[in-house]
Amino acid sequence: MRRMKFSFFLMVSCSLMASAARAQSPRTIYTWSGTGNTRHWERQFGTNTVNLENVTDGELTITETGTDLDAGTGVAIGDGFNYVFEEYRNDGQGGLDLTGLSALEFDLGHDGAAPVDVQFYVNAATTSDFVALGPDQSVEPGVKTYTAPLGDLTPGQIAYVRTLGINIRDHLDQGNLIWTVREVRSAGTPLLFRDFVTFEPGASDNGLQGAFVNFEVGAVDGNDPSLNNGQNQTGLSQNLGAPPPGNTGSLQWKDLAGKGGAAVTWVNGTVYNGNSFWERPTDLSNYVNVVVRLAATNVDGGMVNAVGVQYFLQTNNYTNFAPAGPIQDLPVDGEYHELTFPLTAVPELDTVETHGINLMEHAGGDLIIDIDFVRAVVEGSITDCNKNRIPDERDLKDGTSQDCNKNGIPDECDLAAGTSQDCDASQVPDECEIKRAPLKRILYTWAGTGNPQGWIKHGVTGSNEVVFDNSTDGELAVIEEGADPGAFVLVSDGFNDIEEGGPSQGGLDLTGMESLEFDLGHNGTGPVNVQFFVQATPNFEYVALGPDVAVDPEIKTYTLSLNGLNAAQITYLRTIGLNFRAHADQGNLIYFIQEVRALGPGLSRRDYATHEPGSSDNGLQGAVVASDNAAVKDNVEIGADLGLNQTGLSQNTGPAPPGNTGSLRWTDLAGNNGGAVAWFNGTLFALPGQPGNTFNERPTDLSSFQKILVRMAATENGGNAEAVGVQYYIQSGNFQFHPAGAAQTLPADGQFHELEFSLDGIPDLRFVDAHGIDLEDHLGGDVIIDVDNLRAMASGENDCNANSILDVCDLASGFSKDENGNKVPDECELVRFRRGDVDSSGEVDISDPINELYALFLGTFTITCQDAADFDDSGEVDITDAINSLLFQFASGEPAPPPGIKNCGSDPTPDKEDVDLGCTSYSTPCP
Numbered sequence: 001m002r003r004m005k006f007s008f009f010l011m012v013s014c015s016l017m018a019s020a021a022r023a024q025s026p027r028t029i030y031t032w033s034g035t036g037n038t039r040h041w042e043r044q045f046g047t048n049t050v051n052l053e054n055v056t057d058g059e060l061t062i063t064e065t066g067t068d069l070d071a072g073t074g075v076a077i078g079d080g081f082n083y084v085f086e087e088y089r090n091d092g093q094g095g096l097d098l099t100g101l102s103a104l105e106f107d108l109g110h111d112g113a114a115p116v117d118v119q120f121y122v123n124a125a126t127t128s129d130f131v132a133l134g135p136d137q138s139v140e141p142g143v144k145t146y147t148a149p150l151g152d153l154t155p156g157q158i159a160y161v162r163t164l165g166i167n168i169r170d171h172l173d174q175g176n177l178i179w180t181v182r183e184v185r186s187a188g189t190p191l192l193f194r195d196f197v198t199f200e201p202g203a204s205d206n207g208l209q210g211a212f213v214n215f216e217v218g219a220v221d222g223n224d225p226s227l228n229n230g231q232n233q234t235g236l237s238q239n240l241g242a243p244p245p246g247n248t249g250s251l252q253w254k255d256l257a258g259k260g261g262a263a264v265t266w267v268n269g270t271v272y273n274g275n276s277f278w279e280r281p282t283d284l285s286n287y288v289n290v291v292v293r294l295a296a297t298n299v300d301g302g303m304v305n306a307v308g309v310q311y312f313l314q315t316n317n318y319t320n321f322a323p324a325g326p327i328q329d330l331p332v333d334g335e336y337h338e339l340t341f342p343l344t345a346v347p348e349l350d351t352v353e354t355h356g357i358n359l360m361e362h363a364g365g366d367l368i369i370d371i372d373f374v375r376a377v378v379e380g381s382i383t384d385c386n387k388n389r390i391p392d393e394r395d396l397k398d399g400t401s402q403d404c405n406k407n408g409i410p411d412e413c414d415l416a417a418g419t420s421q422d423c424d425a426s427q428v429p430d431e432c433e434i435k436r437a438p439l440k441r442i443l444y445t446w447a448g449t450g451n452p453q454g455w456i457k458h459g460v461t462g463s464n465e466v467v468f469d470n471s472t473d474g475e476l477a478v479i480e481e482g483a484d485p486g487a488f489v490l491v492s493d494g495f496n497d498i499e500e501g502g503p504s505q506g507g508l509d510l511t512g513m514e515s516l517e518f519d520l521g522h523n524g525t526g527p528v529n530v531q532f533f534v535q536a537t538p539n540f541e542y543v544a545l546g547p548d549v550a551v552d553p554e555i556k557t558y559t560l561s562l563n564g565l566n567a568a569q570i571t572y573l574r575t576i577g578l579n580f581r582a583h584a585d586q587g588n589l590i591y592f593i594q595e596v597r598a599l600g601p602g603l604s605r606r607d608y609a610t611h612e613p614g615s616s617d618n619g620l621q622g623a624v625v626a627s628d629n630a631a632v633k634d635n636v637e638i639g640a641d642l643g644l645n646q647t648g649l650s651q652n653t654g655p656a657p658p659g660n661t662g663s664l665r666w667t668d669l670a671g672n673n674g675g676a677v678a679w680f681n682g683t684l685f686a687l688p689g690q691p692g693n694t695f696n697e698r699p700t701d702l703s704s705f706q707k708i709l710v711r712m713a714a715t716e717n718g719g720n721a722e723a724v725g726v727q728y729y730i731q732s733g734n735f736q737f738h739p740a741g742a743a744q745t746l747p748a749d750g751q752f753h754e755l756e757f758s759l760d761g762i763p764d765l766r767f768v769d770a771h772g773i774d775l776e777d778h779l780g781g782d783v784i785i786d787v788d789n790l791r792a793m794a795s796g797e798n799d800c801n802a803n804s805i806l807d808v809c810d811l812a813s814g815f816s817k818d819e820n821g822n823k824v825p826d827e828c829e830l831v832r833f834r835r836g837d838v839d840s841s842g843e844v845d846i847s848d849p850i851n852e853l854y855a856l857f858l859g860t861f862t863i864t865c866q867d868a869a870d871f872d873d874s875g876e877v878d879i880t881d882a883i884n885s886l887l888f889q890f891a892s893g894e895p896a897p898p899p900g901i902k903n904c905g906s907d908p909t910p911d912k913e914d915v916d917l918g919c920t921s922y923s924t925p926c927p
Contacts, residue, residue, distance in 0.1 A: 026101060027350070029085045029164075030184040032060045040083045041181075044165055046075035048176070058183075064176035072172040077179075078165020081123070084281065084351065094353070095124070095160035097283040102188030103150055104133065104164060108181050109143035112174040119167035120148035124157035131157060136169065143180055147187070156204075159282065190286040193377045193391055196266055196355075199238055200249040207238030210267050211251050214356060219259035221366070236264070239370055244295040244336050246387070250370040254299065257366050261307070261359030266374060284313070285350040287376035290324060290341045292357060295370045297334040302365015304332045310358040311341035315348040322346040327360060336372055343376075385413035404432035405605060406512070408567060423809030431604040431804040436796035439513065439704060441766075443499040443576075444596040446476045454494035454504070458577050462489030464588070474595075480580075480588035487584070492577025495535075498699065503734055503767055507536070507572035509681055509701040513600030514562055516545065516576065520593050521555035524586040531579035532560045536569035543569060548581065555594060562600075568616075571681040571700065602704045605804045608771075608790040609679050611651055612662035619651025622680050623664050623787075626772055631672035633782070649677070652786055657713040657752050663786040670719060670782050674775030678731075679790060702730070703765040705792040706802040708740055708757045710773060712787045715750040719781010723747050727774045728757035733764035741898060741908035742873075743776060748783050759792075760832075760905025761898040800828030830906040831919035833868040835896035836885050840865060842924035844901040846889065849882035856882075866917035867907045873897040875909070877917065 030039055038052045041060055048066040055061060062077055084096050098104075110116060115138040122131050133148035150158055164184070171177065197209040204210070217223045217230030224234040239252035255262050267282060284290075296307050311324040324341035331337060343349060359369070383392045386401065392410055395401035401410035405420065411429055414420035420429030444453055452468040455476060464482035466489055471477070478491055498508050522528060527550035534543050545560035562570060576596070583589065609621040616622070629635045629643030636647040652665035668675050681700035714724050728740040740757035747753065759765065775785070795802035801816065807825055810816035816825030833840075838848040838855075852869055854861035856879060863869045863877070871881040871888075873896070887893025899905025907917070 026186050026188055026190065027085070028183060028185050029096070029104075030060070030079070030181075031086060032058055032182075033086070039086050040080035041077060042080060044076040044078045044163070044167075046167070047073040048075035048168075050075055050077065052077070060181040062179040062181070064178070066176055072170065072175045072177070074168055074170045076121075076165055076167040078121075078123075078163045081128070081162050083163070094281045094351075095162045096164070097159050097281065098150060098153075098161055098186055099155070099159050099194060099283070100188065100191035100286070101150060101158075101186050103186070104148045105183075105185040105187050106146045106148065106166065106181065107143055107183040108139055108146055108166065108179070110139065110141060110177045110179045112141050112171065112177045114174060115140045116171045116174070116177070117169040118146075119169065120146070121165055121167055122153070122157075122161045123163045124153060124161050126160065128162055129157055143182055150188075190378075192393060193375055194287070196282075196374045196376065197251070197371075198249065198373045199251045199371065201240055203238075203249065207240075207249065208233055208236055208251065211236055211264055211356075214263045214265040214354070216260040216262050216358075219256050219262035219359070220264075221254035221256055243297065243334055244370055245334075246336060247370065247372065250295075250372050252368065252370050255359055255362070255367045255369050257302070257304075258361070258363055261361050262369075263312070263356060263358040264371075265354045265356035267354055281315075281351040281353050282355075283350050284343060284346075284352050284355070284376055287343055287349075287378055289343060289377050290355070291338055291373075291375045291377055292341070293336050293338045293372040293375075294330065294357070295334060295336045295372075296330050296332040297368040297370075298332055299366045299368055302332075302367065304362045304364040304367060306331050307362045307367060308360030309339055310360070311339075311355070312358055313343075313346050313349075313355040314353045315346070315351055316353075318353050320347055324355075332362075332367060336370075385416075386410055405429055406567075406603060407607065421805055421809075423805055423813070430806050430809065431799075433806060434604045434796040434799040434804070436602050436604060436704075436794065439598075439600050439602040441499070441510075441513070441598040442595065443508070443598060444476070444493070444593070445500060446470050446474055446594075447500070449473055452476055453500045454497045455491060456494055458490035458492045458575070458579075462580075463487040464489035464580075466491060476593045478591040478593065480590070482588065485584065485587040486582060486589070488580060488582045490533075490577055490579045492535075492575045495575050497575070498767060503699070505734055505767075505769070506699045507574045508576070509571050509699065510562060510573060510598050510600075511567075511571050511606060511681075511701065512603040512704065513570070513598040515599050516560045516562065517595075517597050517599060518558045518560070518578070518593065519555055519595040520551055520558055520578075520591065522551065522553055522589045522591045524553050524583065524589045526586065527552050528583045528586070528589065529581040530558075531581065532558070533577055533579055534565070534569075534573045535575045535577075536565060537572050537574075540574060541569060555592060559599075562598075602794065604794050604796055604799065604802075606705070606792045608681070608700075608792065609664065609787070610662065610789045611664045611787065613653050615651075615662065619653070619662065620646055620649055620664060623649055623677055623772075625649065625666075625675060626678035626770065627676040627774070628673045629675065631669050631675035631775070632677075633667035633669055635675075657715065657750055657786055659752060660786065660788070663713075663788045665784065665786050667717060668724070668775055668778070668783050668785050670721065670778055670780065673777050674724065675785075676729075676772060676774040677787070678770040678772030680770055699732070699767045699769050700771075701766050702759060702768045702771070702792055705759060705765075705794045707759055707793050708771070709789075709791045709793060709803075710755045710757070710787065711752050711789050711791075712746065712755065712773070712785065713750060713752045714746050714748040715784040715786070716748045716780075717782040717784050721748045721778045721780035721783050724778045724783055725776030726755055727776070728755075729772060729774055730759070730762050730765070730768055731770040732762065732768045734767075735769045736764070738762045739898070740771075748778075752786070752788055758898065758905065758908040760908065761900045761903035763903070795828075801825055831865065831922050832904040832906055833865050833899070833919050833922040834901055834904055834924075835868060835873070835899055836871045836888075836901045837865075837922075837924070838863060838869045840868070840921075840923040844885070844889070844896075846886075849885040849889075852877070852882045852885070853879070864921045864923070865919040867919045868922065870907075870917055871896050873907075873909055875917070 032054050038054050043050050048064050048070050051063045053061045117136040118139045119136050120133040137146050212233050213220050213223050220235035222235035223230050236253050239250045306329040308327040309330050310327045313322050328339045396403050415422050452470050457466050463484050464480050464487040467479045469477040497504050529548040530551045531548050532545040611619050625632050625635050632648040634648040635643045637643045638645050649666050652663045723745050725743045726746045727743040730738045744755045793802040798806050811818050836844040838852045851861045855863050869877045871885045898908050
C-alpha cells in the first residue's frame with residue numbers, strides 16, 4: 001500500500017517541479033502588487049481607527065479615521081495571523097520562517113509635516129509572543145526605508161513569525177494621517193547550514209524536538225494508535241547514553257520487522273505539543289542538501305545487513321509529497337553514518353510543512369534506530385574534522401577553534417592529520433610559533449607628477465564625473481566636476497593593475513595581509529561617507545571592506561580590514577577602490593589620496609596546491625601542462641593552445657603511492673624531454689566559456705618566502721627508469737623564466753619524497769605569473785608522476801631555515817647541527833654572497849677575475865668567500881671561473897648560476913665530494 005502512496009506523490013511532485021524554489025531565504029514579503037487586495041493587512045490594536053486600501057499598484061494605504069479625541073492617536077497595523085507572505089499559496093496556514101536572517105525592512109512614510117515615532121514588532125512562536133524589533137524609530141514624511149533588527153527574537157520565535165506589523169505612536173499635534181507602505185522585505189546573509197534537530201541534553205520537547213511518527217505507525221514499537229491515529233510521539237525517546245559509539249544525544253525507537261518501516265517527521269525544530277500545525281511551514285529555499293546522521297542496530301538476533309532510507313518533504317499545505325533524491329542504504333552495523341539527500345528537485349522549498357525520514361521494509365529483524373542530527377546545508381557537505389558536532393566553519397567563526405595558519409582548517413585538525421607539526425607539544429602548529437617581522441607593501445604613492453597610475457572612474461558607476469590629477473608629487477587628486485554636484489561616484493585603480501610600477505597583467509595577491517590603509521582627505525567642510533571596496537577573483541566579486549567610513553577634510557589614515565574576503569578573493573584583487581557617497585550639501589569636492597598600502601603578519605607557510613578530495617577545479621587546482629606537452633600522456637592540443645591545457649592530468653585519490661590522500665597525477669613519457677606542469681595562485685583554473693585561460697589566475701606574490709617544498713613521487717611504468725631530474729622554476733615579471741636553485745633527483749621508487757628549491761636570487765617575486773616543475777628526460781622508461789603538495793616556506797625568528805619547524809626542535813631531533821653550540825642551526829649561519837664577486841665589492845667587474853688569478857697563481861690576493869669565486873658553480877675554484885667571468889662580461893658568455901651576480905643568496909648546490917668551499921666572510925652587506 002505504501003508503495004502506491006509513494007508513486008502517487010512522486011507523480012504529483014514531478015508535475016509541479018516547474019514551480020522553482022527561491023534561491024535565497026531573504027525575500028520580498030509584501031509588495032501589494034496589483035490593486036484591490038490589502039493582502040490580509042488589518043488593524044491590530046490601538047485607540048485610533050483606520051481604513052486600509054490597495055488603490056495604487058504596489059502600495060498599501062492606511063488612512064487614519066479617528067474622530068474628536070481619537071484623531072492622531074496610536075494604532076497598530078499588521079498582516080493577519082499565520083499569513084506567511086504575499087503570494088503564499090495557502091492563506092492562514094502557518095508562520096513566516098526567518099531563521100538566519102537579521103532584519104525586516106519597511107518602505108514606509110506618511111503625509112504629515114513632521115516625524116512620527118513607530119514601533120516595529122512581530123508576534124512570534126506558537127504562543128504569539130509580542131516582540132518589539134528594537135527601539136522606536138522616527139518615521140519621516142515621504143516614503144523611506146526603515147530597518148528593524150531581528151536580534152531580540154529567540155530561535156523558536158524567529159522560526160515562526162505569526163504576524164508582523166507597525167505600531168504608530170500618538171501624534172496628536174498632526175491629527176489623522178495617511179500612511180503608505182510600499183514593500184516589506186527580510187534581509188540578512190543566509191546561513192551556510194541549519195541544524196533542525198540535534199537531540200542533545202536539554203533540547204526542546206524533552207529532547208524530542210518536535211519529532212513525531214507520521215505514517216506506518218505500526219512499525220514503531222510502543223506507538224499508541226488511539227492518539228491521533230498514531231501520529232504522535234509515543235514510542236519515541238531520547239537516548240543520552242551509548243551505543244551508538246560517540247553518541248551524545250539521539251532520537252531513538254525500535255522499528256519492527258514486517259511493518260513497512262516507519263516514517264518520522266520534523267517541522268522547524270520547536271516544541272511539538274501534539275499539534276504540528278503550529279510549527280509550520282519552514283523555509284529550506286537556501287539549502288542544497290539535507291544531511292542526516294543516523295545509526296541502525298540489529299536486535300533480538302536479527303540479520304539485517306542494511307535498511308533503505310528515504311528523505312521526504314511535504315510542501316504547500318501538504319499537497320506536494322516530494323522525495324529528496326533516491327533511497328539510500330544505511331548499514332546495520334550499530335555505527336553512525338551520514339546520509340546526504342539532495343533538495344534540488346523539490347518544489348516550493350520556501351513553504352515546507354514537514355520533512356523527515358521514511359524507512360524501507362526490513363523483514364530480517366527488528367532494528368534500533370538512532371538519529372543524531374538533521375542538518376540542511378548550502379554545499380554538498382559540512383566538514384567536522386574535530387568531531388565536536390560543530391561544523392568547522394562555525395568553529396572558526398565562533399572562536400571554538402583557531403586557525404593560526406589561515407588555511408581554513410581548525411588547528412587541532414592540522415595537528416591530528418599531520419599537516420602541521422607540534423614538536424614542542426604546545427598544541428599550536430609549529431609554523432604559527434614562528435615570529436615574523438610585520439609585512440608592509442606599498443601599493444600606490446603617485447611618486448613624481450603627471451601619472452595617475454591607472455586610477456579611473458569605476459566603469460560607468462556613479463552619477464558624478466571626475467578627473468584625476470597628479471600635479472603634486474606623492475598625491476592623486478580626484479576632482480569632482482559633474483553637473484549633479486555632490487552626487488555619488490566610484491573611483492578605483494585599473495582592472496588587473498597590481499600596484500604602482502607593477503605589470504597590468506593580473507590581480508593583486510594579498511594573501512597573508514590583514515588590512516589596507518588609505519591616506520585620504522578632501523577639501524570639504526565636513527565628513528563624507530565613503531565605502532572602501534575591492535573586486536576580486538575572475539568573477540569580479542564586489543566586496544565592501546566593512547561599513548561606510550566618515551572621511552574628514554584633513555588627510556588622515558583609514559584602515560580597512562581584509563578579513564571579509566575569502567581565501568580565493570584575497571589572492572586575486574582585480575581592483576581596489578572608493579565609493580564616495582552623495583554629499584549634495586557640500587557640492588563637488590576634491591579628494592586627495594597620498595598613499596595606499598597593505599599590512600599584515602604574512603604567512604610562514606603557504607600551500608599552493610594539495611589536490612585533496614573536494615579541492616578546486618576537480619582536484620587539479622589550476623595545474624596545466626606548460627611545455628614539452630608531448631611528454632604528458634593523453635595531452636591533446638585544443639584549438640591553438642599547443643597542448644597548454646589540463647588534458648592528461650588527473651586527480652589521484654587512491655592508496656598509491658603509500659600515504660596518498662590526494663595528488664596530481666600524469667604519465668610522463670620517455671624520450672620527450674620530460675613534461676613541465678605549472679600552477680598559479682591556487683584558485684579555480686578556468687572561467688566558464690574560457691577553458692585553458694590561465695590569465696585570470698595570475699600573478700601571485702612569493703616575495704616573503706625563501707624556498708619551495710614539493711612532495712612528489714615517481715613510479716617506474718614499464719621500463720627501467722631509476723630516477724628523474726626535477727627542476728622547479730618561476731616565471732615572473734611577465735613570464736620571464738628563472739630556475740629555483742639546481743635540479744634535484746627524484747628516485748623512481750613509487751614513494752613520496754620532499755624536494756626543496758631555493759628562491760634566492762629570483763627577481764620580481766611579487767609578480768609571479770606561474771611556477772611549477774620541469775622534468776628532465778628519462779630515457780629508461782615512462783614514469784607515473786604524483787605531486788602531493790606545493791608549499792612555499794618563509795624563515796623567521798625561531799625558524800631560520802624556513803622549514804616551519806622551530807629551530808629548537810630541529811636541533812633536538814638532530815635534523816640540524818650546532819657545531820659551535822650557539823643554539824642556531826649551522827645551515828642558518830651560511831654567509832650570503834653574489835656569485836662572481838671575488839673581492840666582495842658588491843658588484844662584478846673586471847677586477848674580480850683578475851683578483852681570482854692573483855689568488856690562484858701569485859698568492860697576492862686572499863679570497864674570503866670561496867663560493868663567490870666559484871663563478872660556474874662547479875663545486876671548486878679554478879682558472880675556468882676567471883675565464884667564464886671574463887666571457888660573461890665581455891663576450892656574451894653564460895651567466896652565473898644562482899644566486900647570480902646581482903642578487904644575494906647562499907650556495908644552493910653541494911660542492912664536489914670532499915670539498916667545502918664555504919664563505920668565511922663577504923664584506924659588502926647583503927639584504
